[in-house]
Amino acid sequence: MSSVLRPAIPGQEPAIADRQPITADVYRPISSHLAITPPVSVVIPAMNEAENLPYVFKTLPDWIHEVVLVDGNSTDDTVGVARDLWPGVKVVEQRGKGKGDALITGFEACTGDIIVMVDADGSADGNEIVSYVSALVSGADFAKGSRFANGGGTDDMTPIRKLGNWALCTVVNKKFGARYTDLCYGYNAFWRHCLDKIDLDCTGFEIETLINIRVVKAGLKVQEIPSHEYLRIHGASNLRAVRDGLRVLRVILKERSNRRALRSRSHSRILSASRGEVS
Numbered sequence: 001m002s003s004v005l006r007p008a009i010p011g012q013e014p015a016i017a018d019r020q021p022i023t024a025d026v027y028r029p030i031s032s033h034l035a036i037t038p039p040v041s042v043v044i045p046a047m048n049e050a051e052n053l054p055y056v057f058k059t060l061p062d063w064i065h066e067v068v069l070v071d072g073n074s075t076d077d078t079v080g081v082a083r084d085l086w087p088g089v090k091v092v093e094q095r096g097k098g099k100g101d102a103l104i105t106g107f108e109a110c111t112g113d114i115i116v117m118v119d120a121d122g123s124a125d126g127n128e129i130v131s132y133v134s135a136l137v138s139g140a141d142f143a144k145g146s147r148f149a150n151g152g153g154t155d156d157m158t159p160i161r162k163l164g165n166w167a168l169c170t171v172v173n174k175k176f177g178a179r180y181t182d183l184c185y186g187y188n189a190f191w192r193h194c195l196d197k198i199d200l201d202c203t204g205f206e207i208e209t210l211i212n213i214r215v216v217k218a219g220l221k222v223q224e225i226p227s228h229e230y231l232r233i234h235g236a237s238n239l240r241a242v243r244d245g246l247r248v249l250r251v252i253l254k255e256r257s258n259r260r261a262l263r264s265r266s267h268s269r270i271l272s273a274s275r276g277e278v279s
Contacts, residue, residue: 028063030130039065040133041112041192045094045102046120047072050081051234056118057085059126064116070094070106099186100207104200107192116189122233123156124187131225132189141194141220144180144212145187151226152182164245168209168252175256178216180224183209184248187227194220206247213255 027035042064044056060067069082072094082089092109094102107115114136118124132143147154157165169183186208198214200207215222 028065030061030063030133034130036063036133036137038113038133038137039111040114040116040129041066041068041110042116042118042126042129043068043070043103043106043110044118044120045070045072045099045106046074046078046082047094047102048074048076048078048235049120050074050076050078052120052122052232053078053081053085055122055233056120056124056126057082059124060086060118061126061129064129065112066090066110068092068106068109069120070102070109072097072102096203098203098207099205100200100210101203103207107195107200110192113192114189115192117186119186121235123230125228125230128187128225128227129189135223135225136189136191139221140223141191142215142222143189144182144222144224145185145227146180146182146224147185147227147229148181149224149226152228154229155231156229168245168248171252172209172213175252176213176216178212178222180212182224183212185227185229187229189225190215194218202251204247206251209248210251210255213252217255 027037028039029035040063042060044067046053046069049056057067067082067086067089069079069089070092071079079091082091090109092105094105096102096105103117114133116129116132118126118129128145132145135143146152147157165182165184169180172178172183173180184205188208188211194215197218197220198211200210200214202210
């Protein structure tokens with residue numbers, strides 16, 4: 001079935017592209033004017049975020065298909081709070097460590113056609129999810145949140161982190177032909193089939209940068225979504241600007257090196273073919 005976002009006509013049900021009979025399982029009303037057909041999964045990696053989850057779940061739209069909470073061995077009541085707030089929440093226990101490992105675990109548990117990544121610290125506004133989904137059903141493969149696109153913003157970046165993010169973003173744009181305005185931001189959404197084209201193999205905060213680079217390398221269509229990042233509400237972040245900035249840089253250099261190696265092998269095959277050699 002086609003995955004579409006269609007306007008609803010007053011007094012009529014939302015239209016479906018393939019004209020199949022409309023049932024509650026076919027579309028999900030977003031508002032009185034919009035409805036979608038693809039099921040949306042929201043992945044929330046969390047470790048000891050019981051105090052923040054009420055703020056996170058409060059903004060999640062009720063039309064999403066499922067919430068997948070990846071619990072990183074919390075010692076507080078993170079899981080219990082999540083189940084009280086969203087009775088149908090799918091809780092997955094993280095076996096490894098790191099945000100990247102948690103997200104990969106959550107992606108594997110998703111059943112929706114669209115996957116949305118949301119942090120558990122209260123910094124993301126779930127009301128923005130409709131903008132991400134709208135971009136995807138309108139033709140994008142990957143909807144990338146940006147705090148620096150027109151309409152975006154952040155309450156939680158020091159000048160040194162802004163400078164670092166800008167520098168790393170500039171490098172990625174130059175080396176991989178991207179046009180990003182933001183690089184190290186974890187509020188993103190994509191079609192689940194994109195996972196078949198972007199192998200994810202890192203465990204830390206650099207997972208977001210790795211995803212951003214590999215969607216470009218895979219030739220996927222990217223659309224940036226203006227997003228506002230709020231301050232963490234409770235607790236302290238595990239992010240360390242210098243340590244994690246270096247990890248991001250290593251990912252960029254590694255991906256650049258891999259790209260050169262692939263280009264070299266491709267060039268060698270072309271030369272061999274021109275000489276009539278069999279590789």
